[in-house]
Amino acid sequence: MSEVPPDVTNLAERWARARAGYDHATADALRDEIRAEGWLVQDTAVGFELIPVPPFEVWPTLRSLPEDASAAGRREGSDAGAGTGSGDRPGTVADTGTEDAARGRDESADAGQVAEAADPGRHPGRLEPLDAERVAETEAAPRPRPEGAELVGRSDDLHGHPDRMVSSQLLWDASLSVSRLDETIVAPAEVEEPRAAHSTVTVALLVDGRPEELRECVRALVARTEARILALDLGNLDGAGAVLQELAQEFPHRVTAWHVAELPHWRGGSAGWGESRDKLLRLDTSDVHVVMDTSMILEGDAITPLVKALDDDVTAAGWKGVNPREDGQEWLEAEPGEVRALLGHLIAVRRDTVLAAGGFPTEARYYRNADLEFSLRLPGTLVGLGRDLPVRRERRRGQDEVDPEYRDRESRRTYDRVLSLLRSP
CATH class of the missing domain: 3.90.550.10 (Spore Coat Polysaccharide Biosynthesis Protein SpsA; Chain A)
Structure with a gap:
């Protein structure tokens, strides 16, 4: 870890005194000054700790996070690891060249991430081949087709299978022929009962250290479920926050x-x-x-x-x-x-x-x-x-x-x- 400059230590000492005196306005201002110098200050049982700004966005406290999901403006496919909105912004972003890179999302790299997930031998501790294939399928899943584009069957059933597409077209043509022959006969339409909507599911993880445990937990979730994963890192303990950010970059849609x-x-x-x-x-x-x-x-x-x-x-x-x-x-x-x-x-x-x-x-x-x-x-x-x-x-x-x-x-x-x-x- 880099040595903390004396002027940053002095700022942190003033920050600790302001917090002890419940002078929140001064404490917030000092925290921003410390952040501008490239450091984050954390409250501990014995005073404070200064750590270098990590290469991802960090919010100062739990309370500074959005109050609810609608305020967060974050949905599936949004930037993982990045705070959004105005007002209370996240703590810091290290300069990684582009805003997308700083936010931990590079959509152009998705194909490479899928290939990497499908090859567990490239990294130690990767999933078994069948599980890695499940990961690759998840990441490579086709986007939903525009409304009205689907005629017969499910688009994901037909995608990549020309023989199924031909069969479906023949079925469609045959049905048109029958309907023309019988166009004078009006049959009562059968009302199809609407299918119950599938529940959306999110697995929520609280990250407080043990980075390798976190890595194994998330990889198993990605490989063996379809659930979304929402994780909250507290203080990047033992580098677990950095591992979480790597996982968010590797599986940005999950x-x-x-x-x-x-x-x-x-x-x-x-x-x-x-x-x-x-x-x-x-x-x-x-x-x-x-x-x-x-x-x-x-x-x-x-x-x-x-x-x-x-x-x-x-x-x-x-x-x-x-x-x-x-x-x-x-x-x-x-x-x-x-x-x-x-x-x-x-x-x-x-x-x-x-x-x-x-x-x-x-x-x-x-x-x-x-x-x-x-x-x-x-x-x-x-x-x-x-x-x-x-x-x-x-x-x-x-x-x-x-x-x-x-x-x-x-x-x-x-x-x-x-x-x-x-x-x-």
Whole structure:
């Protein structure tokens, strides 16, 4: 890491004093000065940390991100990793030659990215050939045809298959001949029942370090599901934010990345788990919002069964469900079926229902027990699908990174609210 210039350190010290004195206007102005010098300042448990500006756009804090998806103006195919709109702009962009490059999107490189994804041998740790082929198919999928252009069958069924196109044309010609012969006969038209629209699905990831784990998690999602991926990077810990940006560039139609300079609360910063998860929820535009930990690695399509389980009055479906003992002091893993709460490793929820219920518990600064609090605040039925879901958990996250005293204190603080929810009628 480059050595911090003394004048930047002085600015950061003044920034820390302004924050301690709740002089937010001065703190914001000093933060902008530090940014102009090529550095980002991060709040930590022992004061502050200065890091060089990364080569992608970084928003200063969670609160500076757009309030909701409509304000963000971001949809499928929009610039991944780039902030949009006016007002609160993202923190910085390093000069990478062009605006598109700085935003982490180079559409002209898509073909090369598809070829690279289809050749797992080019990079260590790539997916197996069949999975890589799935990635290539996803990235190379044809764009929707203009309205009215399709006569017979689906355009993606005919595309690239001349024999199917000829068959379809013959069928079309034959049908025209029959209709001309029988044009004097008027038959009642059959009314086709409209097909139910497929739910759109987004997998939401909170990135707080462990870059190689993140890489494996995202690659498995791209290869084994059709879901969009929305990721929020907190502070580029251990270079995980840079890896996320690489993934957003490699899969621009699947991965959307947001970056903030704020560090996670459990790593000495100020961005809490509940606040971060709630921001992801509000940046999403899909019908189904999937809460997923980066330690979860798909071994098959584990997302579709969760989405299909959201039927009738089912609000949320997860990998593992739990039920409390009568005293509420211990939770036991439940058999597949209806449960009282879901563990936060992997949960699919109806996004509109969660928003109507108030979103995620923003009081939860650490993830432990926050999944129980979140579950108990949801209306409707919750179901757990059990261990047969094709997914594995790579490791028990956070045990080696979080101060034990902090972990116990924050866990207890959240569990006090859990007990209140259990006791409420």
